[in-house]
Amino acid sequence: MALMILVFFLLFLVLRVPVVIALGLSSLVYMVLFMDISVIVISQQMISTVNTYALLAIPFFIIAGGLMEAGGISNKIINFANAAVGFFPGGLALVMIVSSMLFASMSGSGVATAAALGSILIPAMVRSGYDRDFSSALQASSAIVGPLIPPSILAVLYAVSVGVSVGDLLLAGLIPGLIMVLCFMILTIIISVKRGYKSDITFSFSRLWKTFLEAIWALLMPVIMIGGIYSGIFTPTEAAAVGCLYSLLVGLFIYKGFSISEIPNVLYKSGLLAAGVMAIVATSAAFSWVITREGLPQLLAEFFTGISSNQMVFLFTAAILLLLVGCFLDSAPAVLIMGPILAPVALEFGVDPVHFGVIVLASMCIGLITPPIGLNLFVVSGVANRPIHKIIPEIGLFFLAAIISLILIILFPALSLVLLN
Amino acid sequence: DSESASTEEEAASGNGESITLSASSGLPASNPASQAMDLMAEKIAEYTNGTVEVDVFYDNQLGDPTTLVSNVAQGTVDIVVTGNSYFSGIVPELQVFELPFLFDSYEAARASVDGPVGEKLIAMFEGTGLKPMYFWEIGFRHLANTVRPVKEPSDLEGIVLRTLPAPVQVKTWELLGAQPTPMDFSELYTALQQGVVDGTENPFSDITSANLYEVLDYISLTAHVYTPMTLAISEQTWEKLDESQREGMMRAAEEAKEFQRHLNDEEEAVSIELLKENGVTVEENPNVEAFAEIAVDAYDEFIKSHGDELIEEIRSAQ
Amino acid sequence: MSTIPFLKKAQNYVFGLTILFTVLLANYAVFNRYILKQSLPWSDELLRYMFVWIVFIGAAIVYKKDQLVDLTLVTDFAKGKFALLLDLLRHLLTFLFIVMISYQSFIIMRGQMSTGEISTAMEIPVWIMTAGLLIGGCLWAVFAIFKILAALRRVFTSYD
Ligand code: NA
Numbered sequence: 082m083a084l085m086i087l088v089f090f091l092l093f094l095v096l097r098v099p100v101v102i103a104l105g106l107s108s109l110v111y112m113v114l115f116m117d118i119s120v121i122v123i124s125q126q127m128i129s130t131v132n133t134y135a136l137l138a139i140p141f142f143i144i145a146g147g148l149m150e151a152g153g154i155s156n157k158i159i160n161f162a163n164a165a166v167g168f169f170p171g172g173l174a175l176v177m178i179v180s181s182m183l184f185a186s187m188s189g190s191g192v193a194t195a196a197a198l199g200s201i202l203i204p205a206m207v208r209s210g211y212d213r214d215f216s217s218a219l220q221a222s223s224a225i226v227g228p229l230i231p232p233s234i235l236a237v238l239y240a241v242s243v244g245v246s247v248g249d250l251l252l253a254g255l256i257p258g259l260i261m262v263l264c265f266m267i268l269t270i271i272i273s274v275k276r277g278y279k280s281d282i283t284f285s286f287s288r289l290w291k292t293f294l295e296a297i298w299a300l301l302m303p304v305i306m307i308g309g310i311y312s313g314i315f316t317p318t319e320a321a322a323v324g325c326l327y328s329l330l331v332g333l334f335i336y337k338g339f340s341i342s343e344i345p346n347v348l349y350k351s352g353l354l355a356a357g358v359m360a361i362v363a364t365s366a367a368f369s370w371v372i373t374r375e376g377l378p379q380l381l382a383e384f385f386t387g388i389s390s391n392q393m394v395f396l397f398t399a400a401i402l403l404l405l406v407g408c409f410l411d412s413a414p415a416v417l418i419m420g421p422i423l424a425p426v427a428l429e430f431g432v433d434p435v436h437f438g439v440i441v442l443a444s445m446c447i448g449l450i451t452p453p454i455g456l457n458l459f460v461v462s463g464v465a466n467r468p469i470h471k472i473i474p475e476i477g478l479f480f481l482a483a484i485i486s487l488i489l490i491i492l493f494p495a496l497s498l499v500l501l502n
Numbered sequence: 503d504s505e506s507a508s509t510e511e512e513a514a515s516g517n518g519e520s521i522t523l524s525a526s527s528g529l530p531a532s533n534p535a536s537q538a539m540d541l542m543a544e545k546i547a548e549y550t551n552g553t554v555e556v557d558v559f560y561d562n563q564l565g566d567p568t569t570l571v572s573n574v575a576q577g578t579v580d581i582v583v584t585g586n587s588y589f590s591g592i593v594p595e596l597q598v599f600e601l602p603f604l605f606d607s608y609e610a611a612r613a614s615v616d617g618p619v620g621e622k623l624i625a626m627f628e629g630t631g632l633k634p635m636y637f638w639e640i641g642f643r644h645l646a647n648t649v650r651p652v653k654e655p656s657d658l659e660g661i662v663l664r665t666l667p668a669p670v671q672v673k674t675w676e677l678l679g680a681q682p683t684p685m686d687f688s689e690l691y692t693a694l695q696q697g698v699v700d701g702t703e704n705p706f707s708d709i710t711s712a713n714l715y716e717v718l719d720y721i722s723l724t725a726h727v728y729t730p731m732t733l734a735i736s737e738q739t740w741e742k743l744d745e746s747q748r749e750g751m752m753r754a755a756e757e758a759k760e761f762q763r764h765l766n767d768e769e770e771a772v773s774i775e776l777l778k779e780n781g782v783t784v785e786e787n788p789n790v791e792a793f794a795e796i797a798v799d800a801y802d803e804f805i806k807s808h809g810d811e812l813i814e815e816i817r818s819a820q
Numbered sequence: 821m822s823t824i825p826f827l828k829k830a831q832n833y834v835f836g837l838t839i840l841f842t843v844l845l846a847n848y849a850v851f852n853r854y855i856l857k858q859s860l861p862w863s864d865e866l867l868r869y870m871f872v873w874i875v876f877i878g879a880a881i882v883y884k885k886d887q888l889v890d891l892t893l894v895t896d897f898a899k900g901k902f903a904l905l906l907d908l909l910r911h912l913l914t915f916l917f918i919v920m921i922s923y924q925s926f927i928i929m930r931g932q933m934s935t936g937e938i939s940t941a942m943e944i945p946v947w948i949m950t951a952g953l954l955i956g957g958c959l960w961a962v963f964a965i966f967k968i969l970a971a972l973r974r975v976f977t978s979y980d
Pocket residue numbers: 185186187188189190226227228229230231232233234
């Protein structure tokens with residue numbers, strides 16, 4: 082019965098009902114037909130989700146992205162990146178992966194990373210001759226390492242809900258995150274060679290130096306944000322707002338991408354983008370609520386854990402289960418729902434709790450790019466102004482690369498645990 | 503809607519049909535409140551001959567505490583147990599439990615919430631959609647930080663202390679010389695780790711369940727505030743139950759209350775050891791009298807809007 | 821007709837300046853805590869409440885501009901009158917949902933007004949935050965009506 086909510090959701094999507102409405106409407110229809118609970122819960126969930134302090138990082142990072150784009154910061158970064166690695170096949174694509182890794186490790190959220198960088202880098206890649214759908218898929222995928230590489234909101238959520246050491250789990254995610262990055266880079270180089278994404282520039286040191294000097298104010302932004310977080314001046318959520326102010330000032334006074342009178346309009350545009358994304362987060366919370374209330378995650382967990390008594394079999398079935406759940410739930414509620422269900426089982430199978438935490442996080446990261454509910458897909462679709470179904474085919478290979486890294490993470494616990502000893 | 507109309511016609515109590523209820527504490531399954539919730543669900547089934555079943559949800563599966571309270575008031579979740587501060591927007595008099603150094607022992611605090619004071623507060627929920635059953639507890643709050651051992655109020659000088667944004671608490675810590683800084687609990691671990699804040703004041707259960715001892719260096723057992731939890735059922739749900747079901751529920755809730763307090767006592771003893779093992783220096787005898795003397799001025803914030811009747815009643819009973 | 825572009829410009833300005841205010845407020849809070857050593861107890865709460873308003877009113881505007889994320893995979897293949905009917909249907913479904921959540925947020929608001937629930941830090945009525953969904957929802961519903969009327973007009977003026 083609970084699966085009917087997914088049927089409704091897909092039906093509304095096919096009818097081209099906006100994703101934000103389709104999530105809420107399928108919850109509404111399901112509740113009216115199958116549940117004896119007032120549908121008022123949908124509005125309650127929508128309000129309480131937006132009214133969550135930690136989630137404010139998402140709109141602020143999107144707004145910062147808009148300011149960086151309008152203020153000319155993005156152009157300086159791209160010029161510099163081109164000078165540095167642009168002469169490689171797929172150079173700019175590699176830059177996207179590396180900057181996503183850096184950016185995600187500041188924001189702690191894969192969605193915010195996709196939003197902030199996507200609005201800058203996707204147009205830049207398209208201007209440099211890359212396919213728009215490939216660029217969008219790459220952005221959606223490369224941002225998923227955010228929750229693995231510390232700091233990570235998701236790691237804290239998991240560690241707290243399951244009762245493992247937050248510090249250990251944060252550290253344990255670093256190498257697995259870098260492995261995922263490496264897999265994406267190898268794949269990108271292969272694709273770029275095959276498709277002939279090459280560059281019309283040759284390497285020149287003077288050019289590198291010149292673009293570096295021009296880009297210094299832009300490159301300082303992550304330094305200020307990371308430095309601010311690690312020196313205890315502000316929290317990751319506040320860093321997003323500091324990034325907004327910084328890019329506002331740099332765009333206004335240094336790169337002169339806009340004038341004072343243009344500020345409201347720039348903020349209006351990026352504010353709308355943020356509102357569209359947050360509205361989806363809001364209705365997806367209502368959707369998650371219904372699924373949870375109907376006990377769907379527990380049912381799936383019972384089914385999967387009943388399969389075998391072998392540790393590896395358990396880990397792989399658990400990963401498959403998490404990937405399936407990640408298809409339909411946002412990563413934060415998914416971790417909160419599945420973590421406490423699976424962690425005790427993992428302990429019975431003799432799995433290291435920190436290692437299992439990393440597996441859960443990695444699986445949930447992949448859920449950000451799996452349809453039908455992959456928040457990174459929605460975000461990138463919004464910032465790149467491309468229909469989701471055009472992007473999804475390009476996701477396939479990156480999904481595969483992510484799965485390969487997940488398999489490595491499962492097979493070799495040392496990847497997660499080596500830094501702890 | 504047709505359902506609520508029919509319950510109104512039947513006035514006092516429902517028809518006693520079999521019913522499945524949802525309950526949540528918004529806390530991990532291992533937390534004493536969640537374990538007591540499990541026991542309560544078991545006992546409710548037993549005492550109502552299986553006519554009332556309770557599905558217990560953990561963590562924020564059904565929403566964070568703020569949302570849960572509003573869900574129960576609107577009848578979309580049936581039972582919630584969570585910290586009093588989440589109810590004090592609805593019954594501001596509950597802020598009396600935010601006043602520092604009001605109780606000097608667990609016995610006194612528990613007797614107070616179980617007695618006439620508790621009953622008076624429960625009566626104030628009339629018409630809010632919430633029917634409190636009993637007060638459970640989060641427990642006494644203690645002062646922890648990353649800078650220096652705190653024995654006297656003067657040791658708090660310049661410490662950036664995470665508090666709830668409630669005016670009484672902000673006032674208390676300002677008076678004591680700290681820099682009170684409201685911060686979302688979800689950011690507290692990293693904020694302590696990176697030094698955005700230097701300290702926090704929490705009950706043991708928060709410090710252990712959120713692993714805060716990993717990033718804390720000193721704790722003083724100030725026991726400055728006793729934080730009860732309110733166990734509340736939705737009035738809409740209550741109206742659907744008949745007399746015998748209601749009696750069974752109250753009996754189960756009371757037994758679960760005793761169990762929850764017992765678990766809290768056990769956990770406190772274990773927590774102190776856990777903190778010590780993790781290198782946290784424990785100050786067992788801070789100068790509580792000196793703290794209380796300064797902090798008492800924070801009572802004015804409360805008395806201004808709610809009078810001193812409740813405070814006097816609590817004090818005279820001790 | 822000349823008032824319409826003016827109103828639109830005013831709307832953009834108000835929305836943009838509201839966003840600017842949230843950015844400045846969040847930074848001011850950091851500045852107060854770190855430089856002035858004096859934390860603001862109310863800034864987190866004010867930011868959260870403002871974003872409830874910004875998100876739902878903003879989403880309504882994005883809907884008006886036809887820029888909400890959707891899936892055109894199947895509807896791309898629809899032709900002629902059928903395509904127009906599908907377009908009408910999706911706006912009707914949107915309208916249905918929005919009216920429902922607006923009504924429910926009104927019920928929530930009424931409840932919060934009757935209990936007099938106040939917020940922790942600013943100690944202002946909580947219904948002020950909930951009103952963000954109600955106002956955004958009503959605006960969204962109005963935009964949906966315009967789109968439904970436009971879709972109906974297209975259905976009746978098209979010939980197969
Ligand atoms: Na991260």
